[in-house]
Amino acid sequence: DGGITQSPKYLFRKEGQNVTLSCEQNLNHDAMYWYRQDPGQGLRLIYYSQIVNDFQKGDIAEGYSVSREKKESFPLTVTSAQKNPTAFYLCASGTGANTGELFFGEGSRLTVL
Amino acid sequence: AQSVTQPDIHITVSEGASLELRCNYSYGATPYLFWYVQSPGQGLQLLLKYFSGDTLVQGIKGFEAEFKRSQSSFNLRKPSVHWSDAAEYFCAVGAFFGSDMRFGAGTRLTVKP
Numbered sequence: 001d002g003g004i005t006q007s008p009k010y011l012f013r014k015e016g017q018n019v020t021l022s023c024e025q026n027l028n029h030d031a032m033y034w035y036r037q038d039p040g041q042g043l044r045l046i047y048y049s050q051i052v053n054d055f056q057k058g059d060i061a062e063g064y065s066v067s068r069e070k071k072e073s074f075p076l077t078v079t080s081a082q083k084n085p086t087a088f089y090l091c092a093s094g095t096g097a098n099t100g101e102l103f104f105g106e107g108s109r110l111t112v113l
Numbered sequence: 114a115q116s117v118t119q120p121d122i123h124i125t126v127s128e129g130a131s132l133e134l135r136c137n138y139s140y141g142a143t144p145y146l147f148w149y150v151q152s153p154g155q156g157l158q159l160l161l162k163y164f165s166g167d168t169l170v171q172g173i174k175g176f177e178a179e180f181k182r183s184q185s186s187f188n189l190r191k192p193s194v195h196w197s198d199a200a201e202y203f204c205a206v207g208a209f210f211g212s213d214m215r216f217g218a219g220t221r222l223t224v225k226p
Contacts, residue, residue, distance in 0.1 A: 004156075033214075035216075040122065040218060040219075041218055042117075042119075042203060042216045042217050042218040042219050043157075043203065043216040044216075045213075045214070045215070090156055090157070092156075092157075101147070101159055101162060102157075102159075102214065103159075104149075104156030104157045104158075105156050106154075106155055106156045107154070107155065107156055109154075
C-alpha cells in the first residue's frame, strides 16, 4: 500500500544526544515536510523540501537538521541544540501539483529524559 | 505569510446535534483552504479542501465547509454529529504548491452520548 512511514513511533533520548527520525514515502511525491505538534499550538513547520537535494527552513528550524538525498526519504535530526525537543513530530508529503493536499505519517513521539 | 486562527480550543456537542467549527485566515490573495482531522496519537487526514469555484465544499464523513471571502472564514459544519467524530480538527491555509502551508492551533471535539 502507498503511504508514509515514520519510525520509530516512540523514542526516548537523554539530554545532549542527537536523534534522527525517519520518514519514507512511496507515493512518488516531490514535496516533503516536517511538522512539530505541541498541545494547544497546532502544527508548526520545521523544514520542507520541494525537490531532491534541496530544502528550506520553516518557522522553527533552529536545533533541527534535515537531508533529502532521495525522493522517498526525508530524515529529521533533532540536535542537542534544540532546547525543548519533547514533542510529537509529523512527516508529510505532497504532490506539488497546486492541490496543496498533504499526506501525513502516523507521527513519532520524542521524549527527552 | 499566511496565518490561521481557530477561536475554539475545545467544543462539546451531543450526539445527533449539529456542529460548526470556526476558522479565520489571513492571506493577501485567494488562499487554498483545508480541514484535517486527527485521532489521538495519529497523523492527520484530509476532510475537504477549497481552491476556487463553488464556495460550499463537500468532504468525507458528511462534513462540509463554506468559504466566505468577506469574512476571511472557512467554517466546518456537520448536520448531525456521531460519536466517532470525536477528534481534533485543524484548519490550514496554503499559498501555492503547498510549500508554505500553515495550520491553526486545532479544535478538540468531544461528543456526549
